Amino acid sequence: MPTDLELLAAIRLRDAEALATLYDKYGTKVFSLSVAIVGEGMAAQEATQDTFLKVWAQVEKYRHDAIPFSAWIMMIARQTAIDRLRYERRRTDNNDALEGEGVLEHRDVLAENNARWQDLRMVLDDLPTDQRVVLLLAYYRGLSQSEIAEHLKMPLGTVKTRTRAALIKLRDMLER
Amino acid sequence: MACEKVTELLPEYILGQTSAEQDAELRAHFSTCAACAQALAEFVAVSARIAQAVPQVAPPTQLKAALMARVAASGAPVTRQDVQPKRSLSRLFTFARLGLAVIIGLLAMQSVRLWREAQTVAQEADRQRAAVVDISQNPRSVALNATADGGKSSGWMKFSPDAQTGVLTVANMPALPASQAYQLWLVLPDGTRDDGGVLYTPATDGEQRLFVINAPRPFGAYNRCGFSREPVTGSPAPTGPGILRSDATDWAAYKS
Numbered sequence: 001m002p003t004d005l006e007l008l009a010a011i012r013l014r015d016a017e018a019l020a021t022l023y024d025k026y027g028t029k030v031f032s033l034s035v036a037i038v039g040e041g042m043a044a045q046e047a048t049q050d051t052f053l054k055v056w057a058q059v060e061k062y063r064h065d066a067i068p069f070s071a072w073i074m075m076i077a078r079q080t081a082i083d084r085l086r087y088e089r090r091r092t093d094n095n096d097a098l099e100g101e102g103v104l105e106h107r108d109v110l111a112e113n114n115a116r117w118q119d120l121r122m123v124l125d126d127l128p129t130d131q132r133v134v135l136l137l138a139y140y141r142g143l144s145q146s147e148i149a150e151h152l153k154m155p156l157g158t159v160k161t162r163t164r165a166a167l168i169k170l171r172d173m174l175e176r
Numbered sequence: 177m178a179c180e181k182v183t184e185l186l187p188e189y190i191l192g193q194t195s196a197e198q199d200a201e202l203r204a205h206f207s208t209c210a211a212c213a214q215a216l217a218e219f220v221a222v223s224a225r226i227a228q229a230v231p232q233v234a235p236p237t238q239l240k241a242a243l244m245a246r247v248a249a250s251g252a253p254v255t256r257q258d259v260q261p262k263r264s265l266s267r268l269f270t271f272a273r274l275g276l277a278v279i280i281g282l283l284a285m286q287s288v289r290l291w292r293e294a295q296t297v298a299q300e301a302d303r304q305r306a307a308v309v310d311i312s313q314n315p316r317s318v319a320l321n322a323t324a325d326g327g328k329s330s331g332w333m334k335f336s337p338d339a340q341t342g343v344l345t346v347a348n349m350p351a352l353p354a355s356q357a358y359q360l361w362l363v364l365p366d367g368t369r370d371d372g373g374v375l376y377t378p379a380t381d382g383e384q385r386l387f388v389i390n391a392p393r394p395f396g397a398y399n400r401c402g403f404s405r406e407p408v409t410g411s412p413a414p415t416g417p418g419i420l421r422s423d424a425t426d427w428a429a430y431k432s
Contacts, residue, residue: 016244016247016248019243019244019247020240020244023240024240027239027240028232028233028235033227033228033230035230035233036230040233045235048235048243049242049246052243053243053246053247053250066213067220068224070224071220071221074223074227074228075224075227078192078223082192124229135226139223139226142192144193145188145193160188163187167187167190167219167222168187171218171219171221171222174221174222174225175218
């Protein structure tokens with residue numbers, strides 16, 4: 001299997017097969033994150049396609065010395081799915097299902113990834129509830145800090161403090 | 177922007193909660209401040225881990241074909257318009273379009289693959305033709321002689337010591353059942369055997385065949401070659417009896 005950098009070099013030369021190989025490698029991760037953000041259905045499929053099309057179109061913007069590609073593509077995937085979610089929200093005026101704790105409830109978990117998923121989920125579960133809810137609403141629902149403050153009926157400063165504390169705690173836990 | 181302000185804004189930046197103006201200032205700062213760039217990298221790693229903290233769901237099988245169809249249709253870098261949410265298409269039309277995209281994608285991928293294969297085959301044929309012509313002009317050759325199991329078989333090989341292409345002819349190798357084949361081995365001075373890339377199953381005694389050999393290393397690295405009888409799928413190392421082999425002295429004389 002070629003490395004990410006080899007695939008990106010081929011994609012710069014407009015090699016569609018390299019993009020197909022990249023999809024084989026990251027398709028499930030991107031689709032899973034899309035489903036977590038926009039739910040199952042066509043929206044998740046289109047968000048997944050759009051993520052890889054952005055990689056195809058914006059590959060020149062990627063700097064391998066700044067961040068790993070695996071992180072870059074997941075940032076694109078999240079932003080793409082969040083954009084889709086905001087669009088759907090505007091379209092339907094549907095602001096339901098903003099509960100942070102409900103964000104990660106999905107079925108159809110691939111059995112072979114269960115252990116890894118449980119492992120990562122446990123990291124999030126280690127956060128205090130108030131920090132976790134703020135982080136989930138920001139990360140998986142794309143809410144601004146003002147929107148979170150309004151939704152949770154708490155001061156903006158508290159939201160900022162909790163978000164920051166959650167990320168720092170995760171960083172420290174992942175470094176151990 | 178000062179480092180203290182950057183540190184304060186980092187969580188919001190990672191979560192996409194900063195304004196476009198703040199993003200521009202932050203990016204400018206990261207390009208000149210190694211400490212803040214390092215802090216950014218740490219939070220990016222956290223973000224990537226959170227992204228994977230979801231149940232892993234396999235995408236529908238047709239999604240890849242639909243994606244590749246859009247890539248093939250774009251032909252050029254995708255515009256922003258292409259990645260905007262679709263606003264007014266009915267679900268029925270979306271499905272119809274998806275189906276069509278799948279078909280176009282499959283055809284496009286097949287066409288690209290066939291075209292590439294044809295190009296590769298043609299280039300390889302040209303390269304081999306030139307090499308074979310060059311090698312064949314050498315009046316000398318290395319003889320291959322039958323072992324006790326080889327019956328009346330015989331052969332010869334020609335190559336350039338600094339090249340990896342060679343020409344081999346064999347004749348009268350004993351016929352084999354379809355489940356078996358003669359496999360060519362190229363032997364290094366320490367006795368290590370490289371697969372010579374030939375699996376040959378003569379249906380009758382008395383056949384003659386010419387093979388173009390693409391060796392894993394330049395022929396000068398080897399000091400002899402030989403065939404053994406193996407399963408038709410080939411073996412990673414010889415398991416059956418030797419049939420036809422060259423002599424190391426003859427090979428060394430040819431190389432000089």
